Amino acid sequence: MKTTIGKIGKSKDQEVTIGAWLAGKRSSGKIAFLQLRDGTGFIQGVVVKADVGEDVFQQAKSLTQESSLYVTGIVREDERAPSGYELTVTKVEVLHEAVDYPITPKEHGTEFLMDHRHLWLRSKRQHAVMKIRNEIIQATYQFFTENDFVKIDPPILTGSAPEGTSELFATKYFDEDAYLSQSGQLYMEAAAMAMGRVFSFGPTFRAEKSKTRRHLIEFWMIEPEMAFVEFNENLEIQEQYVSYVVKAVLENCVIELNTLGRDLSKLEKIEAPFPRITYDEAISFLQEKGFDDIVWGDDFGSPHETAIAEHYDKPVFITHYPTSLKPFYMQPDPNREDVVLCADLIAPEGYGEIIGGSERIHDFELLKKNIQAHQLSLEDYQWYLELRQYGSVPHSGFGLGLERTVAWISGVEHVRETIPFPRLLNRLYP
Numbered sequence: 059m060k061t062t063i064g065k066i067g068k069s070k071d072q073e074v075t076i077g078a079w080l081a082g083k084r085s086s087g088k089i090a091f092l093q094l095r096d097g098t099g100f101i102q103g104v105v106v107k108a109d110v111g112e113d114v115f116q117q118a119k120s121l122t123q124e125s126s127l128y129v130t131g132i133v134r135e136d137e138r139a140p141s142g143y144e145l146t147v148t149k150v151e152v153l154h155e156a157v158d159y160p161i162t163p164k165e166h167g168t169e170f171l172m173d174h175r176h177l178w179l180r181s182k183r184q185h186a187v188m189k190i191r192n193e194i195i196q197a198t199y200q201f202f203t204e205n206d207f208v209k210i211d212p213p214i215l216t217g218s219a220p221e222g223t224s225e226l227f228a229t230k231y232f233d234e235d236a237y238l239s240q241s242g243q244l245y246m247e248a249a250a251m252a253m254g255r256v257f258s259f260g261p262t263f264r265a266e267k268s269k270t271r272r273h274l275i276e277f278w279m280i281e282p283e284m285a286f287v288e289f290n291e292n293l294e295i296q297e298q299y300v301s302y303v304v305k306a307v308l309e310n311c312v313i314e315l316n317t318l319g320r321d322l323s324k325l326e327k328i329e330a331p332f333p334r335i336t337y338d339e340a341i342s343f344l345q346e347k348g349f350d351d352i353v354w355g356d357d358f359g360s361p362h363e364t365a366i367a368e369h370y371d372k373p374v375f376i377t378h379y380p381t382s383l384k385p386f387y388m389q390p391d392p393n394r395e396d397v398v399l400c401a402d403l404i405a406p407e408g409y410g411e412i413i414g415g416s417e418r419i420h421d422f423e424l425l426k427k428n429i430q431a432h433q434l435s436l437e438d439y440q441w442y443l444e445l446r447q448y449g450s451v452p453h454s455g456f457g458l459g460l461e462r463t464v465a466w467i468s469g470v471e472h473v474r475e476t477i478p479f480p481r482l483l484n485r486l487y488p
Contacts, residue, residue: 059072059073059074059075060074060075060076060077061074061075061076062076062096062097062098062099063076063078063094063095063096063098063099063100063101063141064096064098064099065098066099066101066133066141066143066145067133067141067142067143069133070133070134070135070143071132071133071134072132072133073130073131073132073133073148074130074131074133074145075128075129075130076094076096076101076128076129076145077096077126077127077128077153078094078095078096078126078127078128078129079094079095079096079124079125079126079127079180080092080093080094080121080122080123080124080125080127080156081093081094081095081100081123081124081180081181081182082123082163083118083119083121083123085119088106088107088108088115089104089105089106089107090104090105090107090115090118090119091103091104091105092104092105092118092121092129092147094127094129094145095180095182095185097185099141099313100140100141100182100185101139101141101143101144101145102136102139102144102145103129103131103144103145103146103147104144104145104146104147105118105147105150106146109146109148110147110148110149114147114148114149114150117150117152118147118150121150121152122155122156122157122159123156123159123162124156124159124177124180125152125153125154125155125156126152126153126154126156127150127151127152127153128150128151128153129145129147129149129150129151130147130148130149130150130151131145131146131147131148131149132145132146132148133145134146140313140316140317141313159177160174160177161174161177161178161180161181172474172480172485173487173488175478175479175480175488176479176488179478182317183317183318183475184475185314186311186313186314186315186317186318186468187314187318187464187468187470187475187476188478189311189314190307190311190314190315190464190467190468191460191464191476191477193306193307193310193311194303194306194307194460194463194464194467195259195460196306197302197303197306197307198257198259198280198299198303199259200302200306201298201299201302201303202255202257202282202299205255205295206254206255207255207256207257207282208249208253208254208255208256208257209256209257209258209259210245210246210249210253210256210257210258211258211260212239212242212245212246212249212258212260212281213239213242213245214238214239214260214261215229215231215236215237215238215239216236216237216238216239217231217234217235217236217237217438218237218434218435218438218439225240225264225265225266226238226240226263226264226265227263227265238263239261239262239263240262240263240264241262241279241281241457242258242260242262242279242281243281243283243387243455243457244387244442245258246258246281246282246283246455247283247418247442247445247453247455248441248442248445249283250283250284250285250453250455251285251445251449251451251453254284254285254286255282255283255284255285255287256282256283256284257280257281257282257283258279258280258281259278259279259280259281260278260279261276261277261278261279262276262277262278262279263275263276264277267483268483269482269483270360271471271472271473271474272360272409272410272462272465272473273473274461274473274474274477274480274481274482275481275482275483276477276480276481277459277460277461277473277477278459278460278461278477279457279458279459279460280457280458280460281455281456281457281458282295282299282455282456283453283454283455284453284454284455285451285453286451286452286453287452287453287454288399288417288452288454289389289399289401289416289417289454291454292401292415292416292417292454292455292456293334293375293377293401293415294330294331296375296401296403296413296415296456297330297331297332297373297375297403298330299458300328300330300332300373300403300412300413300458300463301328301329301330303463303467304325304328304467305328307325307467308322308325308326314468315468315469318468318469318470319469320467320468320469321469324371324406324407325467327371327372328372328373329372332372332373332374332375332403333370333372333374333375334374334375334377334401335366335374335375335376335377336376336377336378337376337377337378337379337380337397338354338378340358340362340366340376341353341354341356343365343366343369344362344365344366347365349361349362349365354380355380355382355383357383358376360408360410363404363410363411364408364410366404367404367405367406367407367408367409367410368406368408370406371406372406373403373404373405373406373412374403374404375401375402375403375404376401376402376404377399377400377401378391378394378397378398378399378400378401379397379398379400379402380396380397380398381395381396381397381398384398384400384416385432386425386428386429386431386432386434387416387418387419387425387428388400388416388417388418388419389416389417389418389419389420389452390419390424398416399416399417400414400415400416400417401413401414401415401416402414403415405462405463405466406466407466407469409462409465409466410462411459411462412458412459412462412463412466413456413457413458413459414456414457415454415455415456415457416454416455416456417452417453417454418453418454418455419446420446420450420451420452420453421446421450422443422446422447422450425442425443425446426443429443460476460477461473461476461477462476464476
């Protein structure tokens with residue numbers, strides 16, 4: 059019977075065949091141990107010379123790393139194995155013999171591994187990160203479906219930018235200027251006026267020349283937008299969503315989290331509600347902690363966010379940033395014109411901002427005034443302004459960066475490991 063490693067527990071004590079690659083091997087005299095992978099998981103195949111005969115045993119001992127195989131054997135329960143099972147091998151059929159596989163069990167430099175990203179993905183660690191990423195995506199769809207959101211797909215090519223064009227990739231759209239999208243938000247606002255609650259999930263692009271462990275040039279964003287939702291309710295939905303996703307990973311990716319050595323107790327604390335502090339309070343806190351150079355009106359860098367996050371064991375909202383730091387579309391605080399109704403959600407353990415969100419301006423005249431104040435084209439944003447002319451309502455939304463979220467939940471140091479093929483400042487290969 060043919061099966062997969064992921065489903066092998068359903069065939070306990072039965073003989074099965076799996077298609078697999080050899081991730082590694084070792085032998086001790088009359089027993090060979092094959093580390094097998096098939097994409098659904100990893101399992102150890104045990105080849106006993108006395109049971110299979112000389113020919114099969116020598117074949118198993120001579121297998122090379124990443125050769126592809128059909129392996130037949132009896133499924134045995136083994137509490138020591140990560141999956142709870144191992145395979146007592148009875149037959150090996152080589153499909154393709156790999157020669158001189160470049161990523162060996164020894165240590166390799168980061169640049170070497172990135173140059174071989176197409177192969178590095180096969181490793182147990184990278185496999186675990188990708189499985190966690192997949193679980194976060196699945197949980198995202200489940201959460202928003204359960205909460206009556208409709209998925210809408212915004213365009214990737216746009217004629218204008220939600221936050222100006224300084225960090226956008228420009229291209230030609232026939233005889234017009236166009237840009238790769240840095241956010242689908244404005245289009246999601248239009249969709250929310252039609253569908254009520256919507257979300258998008260897709261690639262976004264930022265042409266910022268940053269080399270930090272938190273930045274990618276191309277990354278994926280989850281962007282919900284909600285009609286009739288004001289500031290505080292927006293924060294509640296964010297914390298419910300993040301808590302839901304973390305719980306799903308804890309329930310469905312224990313093997314992968316253990317593979318990565320993740321401290322599960324830290325993730326188990328992630329339940330709504332999350333702490334909230336204002337920008338004013340954050341500035342005071344940082345000054346008390348010795349950040350003497352920061353003053354009101356400054357934006358926060360990674361050290362500032364980390365210092366704030368270390369004070370909590372859950373993600374923390376920083377709310378009510380100065381108007382001067384935020385885009386033109388954010389709703390001013392009705393009690394203070396110098397701050398807006400926005401929040402950044404800072405992940406624990408030094409992973410930085412994973413969500414940015416706000417209540418959006420719903421007044422036509424105020425939005426028009428802000429567009430002009432930011433020296434943006436009224437003509438380019440005419441369609442966006444019209445959303446405030448025909449049945450405007452209070453509405454809010456946010457954007458979650460998938461790769462930073464994967465890095466935080468999985469405990470991976472750098473976001474380059476959280477996307478299959480990262481695009482970095484000096485990397486467009488492979």
